[in-house]
Amino acid sequence: MDPHANVEVTVNGVRHRRAVEPRLLLSDFLRHELGLTGTHVGCEHGVCGACTVLLDGDAVRSCLMFAVQADGHDVTTVEGLSDGSGETLHPLQAAFREAHGLQCGFCTPGVLMTLVPFLREHPDPDERQIREALSGNLCRCTGYQNIVAAVRLACGAPSSPRA
Amino acid sequence: MKPAPFDYFTPATLDEALALLAEHGADxxxxxxGQSLIPAMNFRLARPAALVDLNRVGELSYIRSERDGRGGGATAIGAMTRQRAVERSELVARAAPLLAEAMPxxxxxxxxNRGTVGGSIAHADPSAELPAVMLALEARFRAxxxxxxRSVPASEFFKGLLETALQPGELLVEIAVPPLLPRSGTAFLELARRHGDYALVGVAAVVTLDARGRCTAARITFLSVGDGPVLATEAGKTLAGQALSEELLRAAADAAATRDVDPPSDIHASAxxxxxxxxxxxxRALARAFERAEGNPS
Incomplete structure (x- = not known):
């Protein structure tokens, strides 16, 4: 059997076509085949959330999908959030910068890609909802306080005294 | 780590998928x-020689009400229906509120967003919610x-740790959740360290009352306390024929904790x-289920 399969996938609006081994994870495809290293790889078993991307608009773990499974689908990575020039940040990214919502930044791409669809569905979340939404993303700098503050800032809510 | 190589097949129909599974057998x-299988493959705990990817088999993804001519029928869920779709389904919320309550x-x-109803049930992880919920609801699984x-009742489907009644070459294709009887109430509760973590213990309860408020049937199931979902038969017996009281709830809870379960100790919690x-x-779950049953006379 030919060890390679064709995958044609639209990533951040650009169509890519590659022949890859079926065992290649979507996370590795994005990083190594397409050079989109904003998608980070942490645990590779679906716990840390660093590799979260959007598949047809929904947040998924890209380490728990094979690249060939994305054939015909639409993927958005953290690189797709800003305008591409790096000059204009997505409002959520701007809020993260403003509120110091990151320290080392390793978890940040996954956190952002989790929060974008969450905020689409919950434009005015309370703190508990924000923390529940973040429960699938690990931050080892213990920076959750400022992540929550950044989300509240992005929603136009005043920062709570505790956050 | 990365998965070992495998042959990869993408059938477009159920018949194609079954033919591939028959051809390749146990390999x-x-x-x-893939939310359990792919991590296991990433760590090479699983090394299947071939994968039959069901994600292009559109006919296995649906939620519908089966009219059986005797009033409201079962709710039928295709095995490849995403868990997120069940969570958002108005039909599920109406017809199977226990399932809807457990989904989040x-x-x-x-x-x-990726995980499927059938995948979780066929995987039969003892800490998974869906097997316990389906056992409480007396769901039937079409294989x-x-x-x-054939159709296998949930009570005969779960055989042990990650083990089910499915034979090699057999695929779980549909889950049928029967309608609740009148004057029934359900509740799902679990405790986890953080929202979304594996539950230390979870419970699903279904109680049915007679017109005078006495319990005619009760099914209580647990997750994370054994090598599969556990049906609390002793607690169920305690409730039979009884009306709600604080003493009754305590007796049922005591029967469940001392006679129905033999939980393991691990790094997350002691037995x-x-x-x-x-x-x-x-x-707590029984109190809620009784209250809901009383508020649900039709």
């Missing part, structure tokens, strides 16, 4: 949402192979702590 694994406890939205089809949680969660 092949069906790939549903299954891992995180990122997992539920198909290249040579035939004694799990027993304590079984008692507390059973009492």
């Amino acid at each position: 092949a694994k069906p790939l549903a949402g 406890s299954i891992a995180h939205p990122q997992i539920r 198909r192979s290249a040579t035939g089809e 004694a702590y799990r027993r304590q949680l079984v008692a507390v969660l059973t009492r």
